[in-house]
Amino acid sequence: MTNTNHSWTALGDxxxxxxxxxxxxxxRSVTDVARVLPVTRSAVSQHLKVLKKAKLVAxxxxxxxxxxxxxxxxxxxxxxxxxxxxxxxxxxYKQAVEQPPKE
Amino acid sequence: xxxxAPETVVRHSIVVDAPIERAFKVFTEDFGKFKPKEHxxxxxxxxxxxxxxxxxxxxxxxxADGSECRWARVLAYEPPNRVLLTWDISPxxxxxxxxxxxxxxxxxxxxxTGNRTRLDLEHRKLERHGGGWESVRDxxxxxxxxxxxxxxxxxxxxxxx
Numbered sequence: 001m002t003n004t005n006h007s008w009t010a011l012g013d014x015x016x017x018x019x020x021x022x023x024x025x026x027x028r029s030v031t032d033v034a035r036v037l038p039v040t041r042s043a044v045s046q047h048l049k050v051l052k053k054a055k056l057v058a059x060x061x062x063x064x065x066x067x068x069x070x071x072x073x074x075x076x077x078x079x080x081x082x083x084x085x086x087x088x089x090x091x092x093y094k095q096a097v098e099q100p101p102k103e
Numbered sequence: 104x105x106x107x108a109p110e111t112v113v114r115h116s117i118v119v120d121a122p123i124e125r126a127f128k129v130f131t132e133d134f135g136k137f138k139p140k141e142h143x144x145x146x147x148x149x150x151x152x153x154x155x156x157x158x159x160x161x162x163x164x165x166x167a168d169g170s171e172c173r174w175a176r177v178l179a180y181e182p183p184n185r186v187l188l189t190w191d192i193s194p195x196x197x198x199x200x201x202x203x204x205x206x207x208x209x210x211x212x213x214x215x216t217g218n219r220t221r222l223d224l225e226h227r228k229l230e231r232h233g234g235g236w237e238s239v240r241d242x243x244x245x246x247x248x249x250x251x252x253x254x255x256x257x258x259x260x261x262x263x264x
Contacts, residue, residue, distance in 0.1 A: 079111075083115075
């Protein structure tokens with residue numbers, strides 16, 4: 001199957017979603033994640049494996065461990081659209097608010 | 104470039120020449136006047152957009168055919184300083200009915216002088232829309248849907264600076 005389904009399923013699991021949200025805050029190692037969740041390191045590793053396969057997270061080596069971070073591409077499209085939406089909306093807002101009040 | 108900005112947040116700021124009370128009032132009462140007209144989920148043209156000024160209220164788009172779309176929930180309403188709302192629109196540009204999949208946006212108003220106000224907008228928790236990212240990419244690749252929508256949307260305002 002394609003990555004579409006991987007991605008969908010990957011975030012369908014509440015624990016994986018929590019892990020993903022933790023990584024969205026800032027990059028962490030398996031140990032870092034396991035410390036704040038009621039799951040074992042090995043379970044965290046398994047979840048990260050799924051997220052990685054879905055290309056939602058990526059990892060980089062740091063000494064003896066690996067640091068996981070959110071893969072940028074996944075969020076980029078949505079983020080760009082919202083970015084544009086607010087840019088246009090606020091520009092139009094500025095025009096509206098600086099018009100002299102009608103009265 | 105802020106290298107530490109999380110990818111799940113969109114931030115914008117703007118300074119307007121108006122007292123803070125007016126800046127807040129226009130943002131809330133007149134939201135429908137400056138919100139891009141193209142931005143709506145209704146099949147019919149929008150007759151009005153209402154920002155209900157209370158916690159528990161909504162932003163409601165009303166169509167000319169009587170249809171309604173409540174696409175944002177008001178979580179905080181603190182004139183003239185702050186509002187906090189949800190973004191109940193999925194990446195597929197449909198109404199998101201699961202609150203767990205909704206992101207949120209906060210607008211803060213700060214008086215710089217008696218006649219100048221700074222607005223800081225933060226749209227965050229974008230990861231909550233997670234389930235649909237791949238669909239966003241699919242949509243971008245298609246001929247209709249998002250690209251068309253956004254192109255028409257962008258044309259309304261001219262080229263980006």
